[in-house]
Amino acid sequence: MPPAKKRTRSYDPARTRAAVLAQFENVRAAVRTLTPEQLALPTRLGDWTVRDLVAHLALTVGSVGRALERDEPAKPELALLDYASATAAHAGAVAEGARDLAGATPDLDALLTRTAEDLARHLAAAPHTRVLATGAGAMTLTDHLVTRAAELVVHTDDLNAAVPGLDVPHDRQALAACTRLLADTLAAKAPGGSTEVRIPPYAVVQCVQGPRHTRGTPPNVVETDPLTWLRLATGRTTWQDAVAGGTVGASGGRADLGPYLPLMT
Template identity: 60%
Template sequence: MPPAKKRTRSYDSAKIRAAVLAQFGNVREAVVGLTAEQLALPTALGDWTVRELVSHLAMAVESVNRTIELSAELSTQQPATTPVTTSIPTAFTPVLPLLRWPFVTADLAPDISRDVKAVAASASPDELFERTAGRIAALLPATPDDRVITTRVGAMRLGDFLVTRTVELIVHTNDLNRAVAGLGVPYDRQALAACTRLLADALAVKAPGASTEVRIPPYAVVQCVEGPRHTRGTPPNVVETDPLTWIRLATGRTTWREALDAAHVSASGERADLGGLLPLMR
């Protein structure tokens, strides 16, 4: 299990909230125009069709609504002395740090896939997005970032959970764009930045050190990998790539060798091979 002792980057609450809503809006606008034939297209995500992928994008934001509602409901029911073993978040409940989130999602894939298929069969994409948009507009503004909520991976602070939503939205927007030729759903700049930074910081958690500098302009620079620490001048081990390539590498959408062969990554130095560290999550 990767160590989690890296200091967590701070994120601007207003920007993250706006980014989640903006990227959700970008996807919603594109989904309205999808035909039945396009919704039936395959994706690179196992047996998911575009319809199921789109449903998952709506669910990524609907999960914010559900956790807010659940936390509000439980807070009114919770007794003054709740046992620590309960699933209801309390002051004593261990809260999952943001940088642990990328490493604890893989085991959820079967449950998520089951839920996605059920939701996709229950309503049209337009209905899902309209319902989710109305609910988050009512719920999110009244809920503070420090509210502890119950998620699939355990208790998290709402502010941290919203940062993870930028990853879900950006990664799966990219999946959607690759599945539907010419769709071109835009990437909100703040959402893309937050997604890139969280996954870059996750690499530094997985491979702590300062011998290699990973550059993902214009959003992130991190140092990682054990070895001689670089202090000045040009680092001896440098990796550089663009945000979308980095996100595809970090989530297993492309391999290190494929990115190198396509010249989407430059890597120099004996400790600049990140192939053995990727992907970080799937």
Template identity: 60%
Template sequence: MPPAKKRTRSYDSAKIRAAVLAQFGNVREAVVGLTAEQLALPTALGDWTVRELVSHLAMAVESVNRTIELSAELSTQQPATTPATASIPTASTPTPVLPLLRWPFVTADLAPDISRDVKAVAASASPDELFERTAGRIAALLPATPDDRVITTRVGAMRLGDFLVTRTIELIVHTDDLNRAVAGLGVPYDRQALAACTRLLADALAVKAPGASTEVRIPPYAVVQCVEGPRHTRGTPPNVVETDPLTWIRLATGRTTWREALDAAHVSASGERADLGGLLPLMR
């Protein structure tokens, strides 16, 4: 994957923080009412049950707590010196920080480790306990931590503000998985969280297929241009793809295929460069 050339979209910090907490709250409220039979239901995520899926949703936010705590511990540690080494100058090597638009492309290899951890966490406590514990911790830790704090995540160092944007993908994508696994559950999607998730995945497409011959529209949240070819300068582009946010998110994360979405009329595509089937999914 070539490095991103696209300028990263800016996100409103207060809105992202509120969105993460709101969507986490939406899921928490729904999880409280799940029965043992519902928790044992299968999901579309391999061998995960609903219990493991909701545990992963709690872990998506608990990871914010863990990384904040770890960064605080590291910031208080001082390098040890001895008389033999104290006078020797040392070069400080800054930690490379993962850009936000790289995150969707570097998560696939983590799946085995994540699945192992999810099963362990799901077996260690009830979903109610996990969500209550995580809610209390993030309420204490997040307000006191600035967005520019560099934290250590599974994929490397990231700024907290960027990592919080990635949490909207985790929460929205897996809320959709949960809604599809438990009939009639109907967990709502926070508008700001859905918007951020849609936009980040749309921008990732523009990174994967740079160009300006095709316009991808995901109203009301995102419009991006991508795919190499003749650039249009005015009027209606010759190649246009349009879909709704949830269909886009399912396409981008492999929950549905391009052909399935076309056949169900959940996506419209016009123009010779409007077939995105070979570019999707962006992440799994």
């Protein structure tokens, strides 16, 4: 019997919009406090500085308005769960654009303020069913905003890792969207029902081929927290290090997710 077809999770349009706006505001408030020396610090993203990373976030969020100003495609082409695999092809151009904007923008607070205002203005007038032409492919507005929430959450964690003492908060709804998107991406990449992955309080998915669990305690269980999960899913930490460090619990012969990670870089 073939495995059951996985259904794409639905996201509430209003909550998703609010999550993107809230998380971007968290970033903007934190960046306003950074000194030139802190903006020049290295990050865990290759040769990017904190300034480059902040510029990238402005471009990431600004992409919504730019896409809304283009002609609307006839229909969506990119499924939400294919987003993670579609990003790698554009990594070079994304990095170049971030560095160029960072070098040309001395006032990052003004840049982020303009970006936030433009986003709010565009979202106020756009229906959630609007199809956008994005760099990765045509997507609905809500799906694209889910990816913006994920990018903001992942890079907020990068900011906190780069600047000692910085603790930019994660909006709960944005963190939930990021966690669920990456968990569902794993389930699509490694379809099956032998392993249960738990990321409380936001997501539970079953994945990996093998005997399907139906009742009682699953024989193969992985459990971790949302921030550890997003670091695993994006290659910020390795499966081996997370298990060894105790931030991941894994039991059962099919509970090794290492071969399927990272999902997005």
